Amino acid sequence: MVAGTAEAHTSSDTGMSPEEELPDDGKIFACAEAPYQGVNSQEAFDYSSDGKKISMRVGPVADTLEALHAEDEHFDIVFIDADQRDAVHYYSFVMDNHLLRMDAVICVENTLMKGQVYLENVSDENVILPVQSGLSIVRRIPVPPDAVIESKEEVVRDDVFWGYNRRRILDRLRLDGKVAYVTGGGQGIGRAFAHALGEAGAKVAVVDLVLAKAEAVVSELSLKGIKSLALAVDVSKPEDVQRMVDAIVARWGTVHIACNNAGINLNSASEETSLEEWDKTFSVNLRGLFLCCQAAGRIMLNQGYGKIINTASMASLIVPHPQKQLAYNVSKAGVVKLTQTLGTEWVDRGVKVNCISPGIVDTPLIRSKELRPLVQRWMGDIPAGRLARTTDLQAAVVYLASEASDYMTGHNLVIEGGQSLW
Missing domain, CATH: 3.40.50.720 (NAD(P)-binding Rossmann-like Domain)
Structure with missing residues (x-):
């Protein structure tokens, strides 16, 4: 499952749109702030035989993320354009509310200014890998066994929690x-x-x-x-x-x-x-x-x-x-x-x-x-x-x-x- 801005899904440098590369049961949630963006994007999606995989959400992105969280949606890829005014808040919401599946990634566009990440006052220990000019891949680092986990509930840190021999079940x-x-x-x-x-x-x-x-x-x-x-x-x-x-x-x-x-x-x-x-x-x-x-x-x-x-x-x-x-x-x-x-x-x-x-x-x-x-x-x-x-x-x-x-x-x-x- 993929979430991102509507503009992110209208074209691709590979010549294929993201929905074409999804499995048959895959889904994309496209977020558009302005109604006209939603209309234009939907017209583009309708040209694709895989357009049915896309769910168009129009309105403030923060509200859309809240709604997706309430619907208990989780994603394999989240695309964020760092040029957007509240991009950092979108990133934080996704991370803080665990909208990413295990081993999922966030793709962030327009993250570099003169070769440096220009998000100010942001301290994040997760992996940020600049892939090319302006595009970064973010992936959550697994919690180390000796990490201090803050929680309102007491956490049982046993083999079920960490994984037997610190290995997840699929591993x-x-x-x-x-x-x-x-x-x-x-x-x-x-x-x-x-x-x-x-x-x-x-x-x-x-x-x-x-x-x-x-x-x-x-x-x-x-x-x-x-x-x-x-x-x-x-x-x-x-x-x-x-x-x-x-x-x-x-x-x-x-x-x-x-x-x-x-x-x-x-x-x-x-x-x-x-x-x-x-x-x-x-x-x-x-x-x-x-x-x-x-x-x-x-x-x-x-x-x-x-x-x-x-x-x-x-x-x-x-x-x-x-x-x-x-x-x-x-x-x-x-x-x-x-x-x-x-x-x-x-x-x-x-x-x-x-x-x-x-x-x-x-x-x-x-x-x-x-x-x-x-x-x-x-x-x-x-x-x-x-x-x-x-x-x-x-x-x-x-x-x-x-x-x-x-x-x-x-x-x-x-x-x-x-x-x-x-």
């Missing part, structure tokens, strides 16, 4: 400096996990049975500036799993986050399930996952820290229908029990083991003409009224990989739109 979700791998990372859920972990700051090894798929995801990550590595691995083979871990350690020194996501599903009726199908399913879904947990776990236990996230399934809780998938269901139930066991064995040594159980995920495969009737049946079983998207799972993997989940272990995090409740 605790960051994965900067961490090394992660994702098996089955070349498509679907694994691809979404790789992007999520990378966006949160981790270096990511994308692991897949097919090297070309892993390389394609690595190419995507590189476009976002994410350090990544493509590896071809058959997780059912111990030598492949060890080679995977060795390659990651050789590149980045260690493994902090193990995302064991590779899996297969071969549907058949129970009485027709062959031993070959049973063994193949368990070889990837449970044996392979165990091998990955063990190989990564040894490194994590040695360093006293690690996060293991296994992909289970809603099928670990219920028997999905009408499809027949005995081997898959049982193997995923095994993933949950393996997770619970390792979660209790390793937690006191710094390694937390959890799993995610997705519901039915929307992929191009299940949108085929042959499976369309089955999809309609599934939709009727899901309270949310839709299939899961891979993006529905991304925040969960970041949470489980971060320090924010340090007290969680052996947990099965179910994300299935409520399907297991019916």
Whole structure:
């Protein structure tokens, strides 16, 4: 959300108006002192297809700020023209009444006179960064732990107030400096996990049975500036799993986050399930996952820290229908029990083991003409009224990989739109 004078939003040196650069749910409050300014500005806004994002407020700016405060509005950016007579009062009102969101900024135009800030008799410890001639960026400095806070109410200065280890909650979700791998990372859920972990700051090894798929995801990550590595691995083979871990350690020194996501599903009726199908399913879904947990776990236990996230399934809780998938269901139930066991064995040594159980995920495969009737049946079983998207799972993997989940272990995090409740 943005607030500022009306003149600030009629043009831009970048060739784009601010409302065009806002997200779809963004808002701008434009403040105009004189009625004619409001009319002229509104005419300019109406030319833009994004003009609906702008709320025009006409009248004394001080009154507008009072009204916005009463409406409990908070802003990501506030624009102030220092040439205005009461600019300092506007600035003080915004700061004193906490109209800025956390990490928000104030942009102040016309602040410099001969290269110096010319606001007289103003003492402010907040960051004032002159960006270019006459334009400054102001951002509130976080309150230091030893600061004296004046308040009419007694303030409890504990970890909730300051943040655990003096880190705000969103900072605790960051994965900067961490090394992660994702098996089955070349498509679907694994691809979404790789992007999520990378966006949160981790270096990511994308692991897949097919090297070309892993390389394609690595190419995507590189476009976002994410350090990544493509590896071809058959997780059912111990030598492949060890080679995977060795390659990651050789590149980045260690493994902090193990995302064991590779899996297969071969549907058949129970009485027709062959031993070959049973063994193949368990070889990837449970044996392979165990091998990955063990190989990564040894490194994590040695360093006293690690996060293991296994992909289970809603099928670990219920028997999905009408499809027949005995081997898959049982193997995923095994993933949950393996997770619970390792979660209790390793937690006191710094390694937390959890799993995610997705519901039915929307992929191009299940949108085929042959499976369309089955999809309609599934939709009727899901309270949310839709299939899961891979993006529905991304925040969960970041949470489980971060320090924010340090007290969680052996947990099965179910994300299935409520399907297991019916």
